[in-house]
Amino acid sequence: MRGVPQTGNGSQCLSAGTQRNLSDNTIASYRDTWRLLIKHVCTTTTTRADQIRLENIDRDMVTAFLDHLSNERANTAATRNARLTAIRVLYAHILPDHPEHAETIRRILTIPPAKIAKPMISYLNEDETDALLAAPDTSTWTGRRDQMMLALTVNTGLRISELIGLATTSIHTGNSPYIECEGKGRKHRATPISAKTRDQMRAYLNERTARPGSALFPGPRGNALSRDAIERRLATHVRTATKPCPSLSSKYVTMHTLRHTTAMNLLHAGVDITVIALWLGHEQTSTTDIYLHADMKTKNAALEKTRPPEVAPGTYTADPGILTWFEAL
Structure with missing residues (x-):
């Protein structure tokens, strides 16, 4: 990526991951994210991979890439958010050295993650x-x-x-x-x-x-x-x-x-x-x-601790007669 010294198709991102003492799996995820993003830029624009400059990847481009992941690659919200994190890591890493791109970087860093409905965990009895x-x-x-x-x-x-x-x-x-x-x-x-x-x-x-x-x-x-x-x-x-x-x-x-x-x-x-x-x-x-x-x-x-003293412990069971009363209404 031009405009960012020693990037080499995401090596800045890998360097950031190493400095943060991240696992090999996480670093590989960052690498794959930038590989996908660069391919997306090349596909949707006339820019070659070796000609991409930092300003070519702005908030609109990143947002379009995230939409591409969700809509065309059918990625889950969790995967989308992981890709966004990888993008943020690189931009946060290069921000101190590139104040001239501060506004572009700031707008990318403020892209919100997708909301994820947390499922109940599964475990064995x-x-x-x-x-x-x-x-x-x-x-x-x-x-x-x-x-x-x-x-x-x-x-x-x-x-x-x-x-x-x-x-x-x-x-x-x-x-x-x-x-x-x-x-x-x-x-x-x-x-x-x-x-x-x-x-x-x-x-x-x-x-x-x-x-x-x-x-x-x-x-x-x-x-x-x-x-x-x-x-x-x-x-x-x-x-x-x-x-x-x-x-x-x-x-x-x-x-x-x-x-x-x-x-x-x-x-x-x-x-x-x-x-x-x-x-x-x-x-x-x-x-x-x-x-x-x-x-x-x-x-x-x-819940049991909130039970009034006069209430018998255990799960409430309705009087069978109440069902007859309801049916007679």
């Missing part, structure tokens, strides 16, 4: 969790690996990217067992594991040492399983678990569902929401508030 953990065939190495991977995820609530990054040295199985991982934004954190998971992990690690590579959950060649491979393994085990636990058939289960399950288990155990936020690696407790909204047990308990 105790019976569904037990059925899923019992689904892998533990008579095989692959089954034992998958069972350990699922059990660890339910125990710790790790993101799938954090799970992929685990090495055999990430697990500490002493008297106070815990796991170390690198979370979003390359933030390092340690999460405790239960004694049951620790004992299972010790047996797993003894078997794991006979296999190549250092990834905690390796594929056939010793490399860490990919995101797609993990989700495929999970889908296979969900199908198996659905037979003894039919309620799973009504749920779309991903690895992030297991993360939600961890949070809900902690919430039901009475753990404070701020501790849950630390456990999951959330930077702000507002991110963790979704579990409060999803937890009907907590809401019902709060």
Whole structure:
């Protein structure tokens, strides 16, 4: 992009991402956004990619690009907002060095994100969790690996990217067992594991040492399983678990569902929401508030506290005779 030194088709954006210590996935998202935006500019104008100047991408152009994503590429509001964030990152990064474009940049930075209706989160209850953990065939190495991977995820609530990054040295199985991982934004954190998971992990690690590579959950060649491979393994085990636990058939289960399950288990155990936020690696407790909204047990308990003393506890059930009275009106 001309008019911005050392840009190189979005390298300024990648540089900004690196300076902000963002994850590789986030930086890749920024790169893809600018690739799509530059292609859009070339398609809708007569400007070649190597001739694009900063002033060619103004608020109107960015807005048209976002509309293109929503209307022609059928992107969701969340994807649209992620693309807008990537655009804002670059412009906020170059603003101090280009005051002559301050007004153009200011107008782009004030583009509002699309409103997103937050769906209720999905998580597994105790019976569904037990059925899923019992689904892998533990008579095989692959089954034992998958069972350990699922059990660890339910125990710790790790993101799938954090799970992929685990090495055999990430697990500490002493008297106070815990796991170390690198979370979003390359933030390092340690999460405790239960004694049951620790004992299972010790047996797993003894078997794991006979296999190549250092990834905690390796594929056939010793490399860490990919995101797609993990989700495929999970889908296979969900199908198996659905037979003894039919309620799973009504749920779309991903690895992030297991993360939600961890949070809900902690919430039901009475753990404070701020501790849950630390456990999951959330930077702000507002991110963790979704579990409060999803937890009907907590809401019902709060409602029960407002019950007048003379009212019997429990859910109100109308007198059957009242229905006859209504029908007679």
